[in-house]
Amino acid sequence: MPLINVIPGEKIPTAPLNTRLPIWRIPGWLLLFVWLARGTARSVVLTVRYWWITGPAFAGAWVSGSYGWKVALGVALVLIVAGCTWWRLHPSTWLRFGWYPVVGRVRRLWVYRRGWTAAMTACGLVGVHGGGRWVPRLLTVRSNKWGDRVTVRLLPGQHPDDWATAAPRLAYTFCLREARAFTTDRPDRMVLHFVRRDPLAALVGPLPVPEVPDFAGLALGVREDGDPYRLRLTGSHVLIAGATNSGKGSVVWSLLRSMAAGIASGVVEVWAFDPKGGMELAAGGPLFARFAYDDPDSMAGVLEEAVKRMKSRAARLRGLTRQHVPTADDPLIVIVIDELAALTAYLTDRKVRDRIKESLSLLLSQGRAVGIRVVAALQDPRKDVLPFRDLFPTRIALRLTEPEQCDLVLGDGARDRGALCDEIPETMPGIGYVVLDGVREPVRVRFSYLNDDDIAELAVMYPRPQIGGDR
Known part of the structure; x- marks a missing residue:
């Protein structure tokens, strides 16, 4: 079985060795076909992976092309008004199901994904297998008011203590206040909690006295x-x-x-x-x-x-x-x-x-x-x-x-x-x-x-x- 199918991570591209290889003459049309197929496959993968960007873009383009730009603008305004109404009437559900999922996806793409390979390399979390270098796979990012919970898949040979030791360095790498590593129910995954704002900075006043104390909590x-x-x-x-x-x-x-x-x-x-x-x-x-x-x-x-x-x-x-x-x-x-x-x-x-x-x-x-x-x-x-x-x-x-x-x-x-x-x-x-x-x-x-x-x-x-x- 090829190595790429058994390593749960992403391979870091390496430059080929400067060796003399036999010259194979490939027709131009075949080379163009290979490039086109490879670009098409990559475009499909990116389109599916970032559906939350491509979906609205395609929908907006279709509405604009079918009914005109005024109708597309009207639909966008209706969605904006609906979102604002939801935010005003029930802000907790709006933040939980509307705003923070979008923030998490944006931060995954713009903050973490963009510098992921460099951060893993600098913090010593890169694995070497079969002559290639591999980085742990970034799975999900869930955001809230205080920070981000980043779920990653461990490479073979890594231990949760490796991530706990590297967590402070990862916080500085991503320009955040603090980071801590937590295990999950699955032994091959870790959760990194990055803190943007400290919820414990303010004094906590007396909490309400429950009518019946729950000794389990x-x-x-x-x-x-x-x-x-x-x-x-x-x-x-x-x-x-x-x-x-x-x-x-x-x-x-x-x-x-x-x-x-x-x-x-x-x-x-x-x-x-x-x-x-x-x-x-x-x-x-x-x-x-x-x-x-x-x-x-x-x-x-x-x-x-x-x-x-x-x-x-x-x-x-x-x-x-x-x-x-x-x-x-x-x-x-x-x-x-x-x-x-x-x-x-x-x-x-x-x-x-x-x-x-x-x-x-x-x-x-x-x-x-x-x-x-x-x-x-x-x-x-x-x-x-x-x-x-x-x-x-x-x-x-x-x-x-x-x-x-x-x-x-x-x-x-x-x-x-x-x-x-x-x-x-x-x-x-x-x-x-x-x-x-x-x-x-x-x-x-x-x-x-x-x-x-x-x-x-x-x-x-x-x-x-x-x-x-x-x-």
């Missing part, structure tokens, strides 16, 4: 593609890491706000721990079923109480169900710890520290099935500070001080795949990257910000029920 902020970011709390503990003033409080309060209706109805119990004397979480006191902030010994006692409730609930549910379903009689328990390192690494009392570590290890390893979730925030993500970091399936990394900390929080290779936590500006708190177990690529998010008035209003409007307990 709690809205906490905005993703880099402009869509809402939803945290999956079912079956997942959450680790939040970030430097001082990076926005850890934004994540915690956004989570509490999204669960506020469940807290008020008794479906959710929040046990809060604030080792900084209650400075961060005291404003939400009415929301909490337990609030420990006085001394480490009392915090260790509350955690041990959580372990007892976990074991009693497991004994009660054993043989009945494999996954706890929150109800007002049997609520979901969410343990929120503001500064985890203060309990696991910085305590001078070794006995209290060991009690806390033991309780947290049990809660993290056994609590998910019986409806207990741990949400912990810390500044120092080193292994000796947080020895059970791997027990947090969901990890959120805000602004960090060192490049190595990105991989400590999100996993090996996360920074190479685009999680540039150390490059987040100090002037943009609340921006971070989220990684889930089993998902390679980190997601860039800006969490909503709640000021003191918003927190006070939340505590007044959604207080916990006065009668609680594990029923």
